[in-house]
Amino acid sequence: MKLRIGYDLVYDCPQPTPMMLTLNVHFTRVSDVEVPDHLVTDPRVPLKAYRDAFGNWCSRIVAPAGRLRLRADAVIYDTGEPEEVVRVAEQHEVQDLPDECLVFLLGSRYCETDRLSEVAWQLFGQSPPGAARVQAICDYVHRRIVFDYEHARSTRTAAEAHDECRGVCRDYAHLAVAFCRCMNIPARYCTGYLSDIGAPPPYGPMDFAAWMEVYVGGRWCTFDPRNNTPRIGRVLMARGRDAADVAISNTFGPNVLSTFTVCAEEIAEPDDPAGLGHAAAGGSRQ
Known part of the structure; x- marks a missing residue:
C-alpha cells in the first residue's frame, strides 16, 4: 500500500x-x-x-x-495491515535497562512524574508488570480523558489532563507516558502521521498525531492511548521526552x-x- x-x-x-x-x-x-x-x-x-x-x-x-x-x-x-498488538513482554528492572533508556524514566516538561507517582502506584501497582501494565495504563487514560479539540491547550501537562479529564492526542500521550515512567517503564513521546484507513467515520480535519513507545521485552513497542486500537498507516516523524522536544x-x-x-x-x-x-x-x- x-x-x-x-x-x-x-x-x-x-x-x-x-x-x-x-x-x-x-x-x-x-x-x-x-x-x-x-x-x-x-x-x-x-x-x-x-x-x-x-x-x-x-x-x-x-x-x-x-x-x-x-x-x-x-x-x-x-x-x-493493522499494527502489532504487544500483549506479552517483560518489564525490565531499572538496573538492567540499556543506558539510552534511562532518560525516558525521568520527569519532563509535560510529564510530571513527581506529581503523578502516588496516583500511578495506587492505580497500577497491582497490575501484572510488563506489556499488560502498559495496556492497563492505556485503557485507563483512554477512559479518563474525553477528546475535546475545542478545549486544546498547548500548556496542559499530564497532571492537568488527569485532573481536567479532557484533552487531545498529546494529552493522552503525555499522561500515559508519565504513568509508565512512574511505574519504572521507559516511555517516549512520538509524533507523526496517522491515516484514517480502517477507522469508522465521521472524519474531521487531519492533524499530526501523538502516541508513545515503551521499552518492554527488550525493544521499543508502540502504544496509542488516544485510539487504543491497532491502526493502519502510522508514520513516525519524531521522538522525544514529550511534546516540547518534537514541536x-x-x-x-x-x-x-x-x-x-x-x-x-x-x-x-x-x-x-x-x-x-x-x-x-x-x-x-x-
Whole structure:
C-alpha cells in the first residue's frame, strides 16, 4: 500500500524570524519512502538540515517578514495491515535497562512524574508488570480523558489532563507516558502521521498525531492511548521526552500560524481505482 503524506503551513511574521522545524519522516522509515518529503518554502529561503539530540531530522530557516508557506508532498510505502498488538513482554528492572533508556524514566516538561507517582502506584501497582501494565495504563487514560479539540491547550501537562479529564492526542500521550515512567517503564513521546484507513467515520480535519513507545521485552513497542486500537498507516516523524522536544516548529519571534493542513491518505493502485482495498482514508483530529 502507498500513502500520500504531507502538509501545508502558512506563517505570518512581522519581522525576520528564526525557526527550528521538525517536519521530516523519521530516518527509521527511509527505506519506505518513494517520494521524499522535501521541505519547500515560498518564498524560497536558505535551509540547513541537522539531527537533534534524539536523532530526529530537523531544519533551520529564517522566515522573512511577511507570509511564509511551508509544504511537503510525499509518498511512502506501508504494509496496509493493522499494527502489532504487544500483549506479552517483560518489564525490565531499572538496573538492567540499556543506558539510552534511562532518560525516558525521568520527569519532563509535560510529564510530571513527581506529581503523578502516588496516583500511578495506587492505580497500577497491582497490575501484572510488563506489556499488560502498559495496556492497563492505556485503557485507563483512554477512559479518563474525553477528546475535546475545542478545549486544546498547548500548556496542559499530564497532571492537568488527569485532573481536567479532557484533552487531545498529546494529552493522552503525555499522561500515559508519565504513568509508565512512574511505574519504572521507559516511555517516549512520538509524533507523526496517522491515516484514517480502517477507522469508522465521521472524519474531521487531519492533524499530526501523538502516541508513545515503551521499552518492554527488550525493544521499543508502540502504544496509542488516544485510539487504543491497532491502526493502519502510522508514520513516525519524531521522538522525544514529550511534546516540547518534537514541536513541528520552534519560532524565535512573533508570528501567527494562519494555515494548517495535514494529509495522510491511501493512494489507489491501478487495479483498485476507487481505493476499495481499504476503508476510505480521510483526515481526522487524532
